Amino acid sequence: MGRVSAFYDSLVGKKIIMAATGFILFGFIVGHLLGNLQIFLGAEPLNRYAAFLKSIGELLWVVRGVLIISFLLHVISSIQVALANRAARPLGYAHKKNIETNYAALTMQIGGPLIFLYVVYHLMMFTFLTTGPGYSHTDVYANVVASFKVPAISAVYIASMLLLGFHLYHGTWSMLHTLGISNAKSNGLRRALAPTVAVLVAGGYISIPVAVLAGLVG
Numbered sequence: 001m002g003r004v005s006a007f008y009d010s011l012v013g014k015k016i017i018m019a020a021t022g023f024i025l026f027g028f029i030v031g032h033l034l035g036n037l038q039i040f041l042g043a044e045p046l047n048r049y050a051a052f053l054k055s056i057g058e059l060l061w062v063v064r065g066v067l068i069i070s071f072l073l074h075v076i077s078s079i080q081v082a083l084a085n086r087a088a089r090p091l092g093y094a095h096k097k098n099i100e101t102n103y104a105a106l107t108m109q110i111g112g113p114l115i116f117l118y119v120v121y122h123l124m125m126f127t128f129l130t131t132g133p134g135y136s137h138t139d140v141y142a143n144v145v146a147s148f149k150v151p152a153i154s155a156v157y158i159a160s161m162l163l164l165g166f167h168l169y170h171g172t173w174s175m176l177h178t179l180g181i182s183n184a185k186s187n188g189l190r191r192a193l194a195p196t197v198a199v200l201v202a203g204g205y206i207s208i209p210v211a212v213l214a215g216l217v218g
Helices: 002-009 009-039 041-056 059-089 106-128 141-149 151-178 187-212
Strands: none
Touching: 002 009, 002 151, 009 041, 009 059, 009 151, 009 187, 041 141, 059 106, 106 141, 106 151, 141 151, 141 187, 151 187
């Protein structure tokens, strides 16, 4: 326990926890995206996927528990790292020049809470069925189409996914840096991988409301 406590108390330990939990959450985000993209296959595949998730019962709650714990550790460790970095430079810079810290990094503190608020709203809409334009408990396909036919709902969703894209961009860059992939030879990989991950994931999610609004899905 002493070693675990010492590991967590160190700044490196907090960064590793932030990277590890971020990787777990990223795995869920990708898996969730692949499941959602089945909407392009029609109502039956998406509804069958949703029914399968409900059928695994207790296992689903175990996965949710892991995600909740990972999310809490990710948020707490990220706040502690930010505070530690700020405390290390209490006087600030006469002229601050951002090198690896770009627009995505500068909006992490705002984007993270906004993404969390949208996740709560999203769960209320599609999991607990407490918001939205009237939903079926069995026809997930119809629920998604009915929601995204409302321009305001689609707009909020798209804006949230853009924030997620920025978060994934900086998160991928930072995670690779924490794992030691930060030398001159690997910087090219980071510069290519971070935006690719962000665009593919955010673009995949955004394609769903766009397709519904365009009449390609419905």
